[in-house]
Amino acid sequence: MSTKELRDTEPVFSFPIRIYWEDTDAGGIVYYANYFKFFERTRTEWLRHLGVEQGSLLANEDSMFVVSQTDAKYHKPARIDDLLNITLHIKHMGQASITLVQTAWIQDKTVSDQRLLACESTVRLACVQQTSMRPSKIPLRVAELLSAKLSN
Amino acid sequence: MSTKELRDTEPVFSFPIRIYWEDTDAGGIVYYANYFKFFERTRTEWLRHLGVEQGSLLANEDSMFVVSQTDAKYHKPARIDDLLNITLHIKHMGQASITLVQTAWIQDKTVSDQRLLACESTVRLACVQQTSMRPSKIPLRVAELLSAKLSN
């Protein structure tokens, strides 16, 4: 399935993000790097929803997910007060990495089922041991929670 | 020329970036989205070096460059107190867009000619009219400054 086809299926998870002054720049639009913050917040909420708190993962298992690769295409700019809906699809799951497709949609303020594509991104997360920063298998408990989700 | 080959030629511009607390996260490394800030600072300093101030461009010509596409690969993580050298290569110049390759190198603190690859990125900048957010040709004065650089 292509990234675009994947994006049009039902997302595994979605999360609302409101745009504040801090997110915008003097061009009047959301600063491009900030979409990567929105995508990260959504991944974090997805993991929390599955029962994984990354702070505990780091403290108890010395494990963390780091971004090893990402890309983004920007379409319509989001602006202050906009409400975004960030979606998450799983593209690939490996033993030590996960690849996700994430999309930022601007919700129309007047027509609730209308939305505009702001930004779409693919992101590859690698699991590493924090102390060594070396790649490591995704902890079994986490892998099982993720796999259960995949087979749904 | 591939992106990798391009990256190994002499850059058009380079700029030093020091890592501060604000750039890092609780994983002990630079937060992934912040490299996009470093790349943007370097593009801004490159344009300033060519004689283009983006604030004036916006105020006087309603023109601004927005990122329409970007990607990044992360290699070695940078940490607090690291000194990065951000390089910039021109990959393609069109009438309404520029594509750059940018790389973040960690300077070795002890061996001055040693460096480690932290992150490499391709970024496509589109010129737009701010009022309409529609694509527009790069203003002639700017295009000439950029072209002069290219033919060097």
Next chain:
Amino acid sequence: MSTKELRDTEPVFSFPIRIYWEDTDAGGIVYYANYFKFFERTRTEWLRHLGVEQGSLLANEDSMFVVSQTDAKYHKPARIDDLLNITLHIKHMGQASITLVQTAWIQDKTVSDQRLLACESTVRLACVQQTSMRPSKIPLRVAELLSAKLSN
């Protein structure tokens, strides 16, 4: 009423803020400047709740609120995955400015009615015309919405 006494009364508004990687630094705690983002998000949501969208205020009336003065005391550090509750009290309302007291509480994860004081702040907002950046009266419609709240 002292700031501390004020803080212990029922807040005019409160807003939940989750701590993400982006909010923390390599010291393992929330970066001190980020509390000012949390306070600003909460003020923005308070104004939205009253019926004031700052984007519209800027676009239609050339008016915006800027921070003219602020202070903060930091108590217990917040960490990744913490859920903060940000409260807002009105200390003073003038014709061209508002002074608020805002507090960041860390919600205890196990005992729902327990909370720890992370940061408390006073902030003075001045209303300005964006074009001139000169102080101006708070637009009548906004002043009325704020006053209605005060007299409740």
Next chain:
Amino acid sequence: MSTKELRDTEPVFSFPIRIYWEDTDAGGIVYYANYFKFFERTRTEWLRHLGVEQGSLLANEDSMFVVSQTDAKYHKPARIDDLLNITLHIKHMGQASITLVQTAWIQDKTVSDQRLLACESTVRLACVQQTSMRPSKIPLRVAELLSAKLSN
């Protein structure tokens, strides 16, 4: 000596900060919280100039400076492309804390000895053990470097 009198004496340290897109917001000016980043970068460069790298301090001595209190007054707004000069004065040095006065000046682009006051701040730094987050004496080596500076 009052804060204002102190500010008009020769600073102990000063550091240039350029304003980029990331620093501004849709109001066209520097987002208020970002001055705290500029002040922090300047403190970090001051410590580095004295021979103290905070990353080493944390790794080798489990010590870090955290902000326990700060305030700021905002005067003229800084904008994209502005060059700020951030100054640092020592107001008080204790066994486990330092209080600094820091000021952000906008350099005039045409008249080099002209400057406009953007923001002034007082900040109290407390030394803590990271593991426990409890206050601790400033490590002797650091205290000596700071004191030497004071007696100059």
